[in-house]
Amino acid sequence: MRSSATTGLATILSAALLLLVTACATKLAPNYDKALVDGLISTNVKLMEFFASTSSGTTSDTFATRKKTYSNIIGRLDALVIQSRARPIPTNDITEKVNKYLEKKGVQILDGGDTPSATALEKISETMSKMRDTDIKQGVTAFEVAAFKGQVVIFMDQAMTYESFLER
Amino acid sequence: MARQIDISKLVDEMKAAASEVLNKDVTTFRGFSERQVKAIAQQTKLVAMGIANGQITEETREFFLDSLEDMALNFAKTLRGLLMVTIEKVWNAVVGVIWKAIASATGIALPTPE
Numbered sequence: 001m002r003s004s005a006t007t008g009l010a011t012i013l014s015a016a017l018l019l020l021v022t023a024c025a026t027k028l029a030p031n032y033d034k035a036l037v038d039g040l041i042s043t044n045v046k047l048m049e050f051f052a053s054t055s056s057g058t059t060s061d062t063f064a065t066r067k068k069t070y071s072n073i074i075g076r077l078d079a080l081v082i083q084s085r086a087r088p089i090p091t092n093d094i095t096e097k098v099n100k101y102l103e104k105k106g107v108q109i110l111d112g113g114d115t116p117s118a119t120a121l122e123k124i125s126e127t128m129s130k131m132r133d134t135d136i137k138q139g140v141t142a143f144e145v146a147a148f149k150g151q152v153v154i155f156m157d158q159a160m161t162y163e164s165f166l167e168r
Numbered sequence: 169m170a171r172q173i174d175i176s177k178l179v180d181e182m183k184a185a186a187s188e189v190l191n192k193d194v195t196t197f198r199g200f201s202e203r204q205v206k207a208i209a210q211q212t213k214l215v216a217m218g219i220a221n222g223q224i225t226e227e228t229r230e231f232f233l234d235s236l237e238d239m240a241l242n243f244a245k246t247l248r249g250l251l252m253v254t255i256e257k258v259w260n261a262v263v264g265v266i267w268k269a270i271a272s273a274t275g276i277a278l279p280t281p282e
Contacts, residue, residue: 026263028256029249116246123238130231143214143223147232150211154204154239158246161200165250168257 030087030115032166036080040121040160043076047124047156051149057142063135070132077125084118084163120159127151173273178265185261193254197247204243212236 050069058066131148134140140148215232218224224232271278 026256026259028252028259116242116249119242119245123235123242127235130228134225134227138225138227141223141225143218143221144225144228147211147214147218147224147228150207150214151232151235151239154207154211155242157200157203157207158242161196162246162249165196165253168253 027090029166030089032168033083033087033163036083037160037163037167039076039080039083040156040163043073043080044156044160046073046076047128047152051145051152054140054145055142055149057140057145058135059139060136061139063139066135070128070135074125074128074132077121077128081118081121081125084115084121087115089115115162117159117162120155120162123155124152124159127155171273171275173269178269181265181269182262185265186258189254189257189261193250193257197250197254200250201247204246208236208239208243211239 046069050066050073054066127148131140131144134144215224215236218232219229267278270276
């Protein structure tokens with residue numbers, strides 16, 4: 001009798017736990033997008049080729065020879081930003097709970113409205129636009145090319161690391 | 169017929185599932201953080217030198233200085249993004265273990281949670 005009651009209780013508890021578990025499987029980050037990662041890799045190659053070709057610095061009188069490359073690279077980057085932002089970002093109770101927990105621990109909540117890869121790609125696009133505009137106006141010194149490149153490498157590492165990590 | 173769930177075994181399995189995810193992901197966090205911190209430090213040095221020797225011109229000076237802040241902020245945001253992925257993986261791995269235990273205890277074949 002006791003054994004039967006215990007078994008029944010265990011079954012009910014298991015069923016209750018099952019209902020809880022059914023509601024628990026969760027998604028906290030966007031889906032992995034292989035096409036986006038492939039786009040990042042090929043755009044990164046284009047960027048590094050361009051920096052290699054301008055590493056000695058540029059003068060504004062030869063800008064016309066680089067204009068098409070700037071347009072190509074900036075266009076690719078902007079397309080990747082759109083592709084990255086086109087994915088739905090999961091929002092749910094768990095995200096809110098994690099944010100509240102971090103707040104309690106004194107960790108400032110960084111706005112989660114955008115994926116870090118989209119922000120990084122946007123910053124790379126801004127960097128290349130600034131380089132282009134400076135190139136038109138006065139040319140770019142070798143030192144400035146190195147600084148533009150350093151900036152792009154840092155943001156690209158952020159974008160590639162995050163997007164690759166989404167493959168889970 | 170329902171079987172009892174062995175609590176200590178279930179706890180061990182949940183710990184193992186969480187540890188497996190964490191051990192793997194911590195390596196990625198560490199590598200990414202080290203690369204970023206070193207690169208941002210080098211970029212800071214480069215910008216400071218360029219401003220001091222005049223190779224970074226008036227035209228780009230403010231842009232590079234503002235960008236240093238943007239890089240550091242998005243580094244933190246990227247780390248947070250990676251952390252969310254890890255929390256998701258740990259959560260789902262633990263749920264998977266619980267799911268399996270319930271399936272075993274109740275004799276009901278349950279699909280793996282996605």
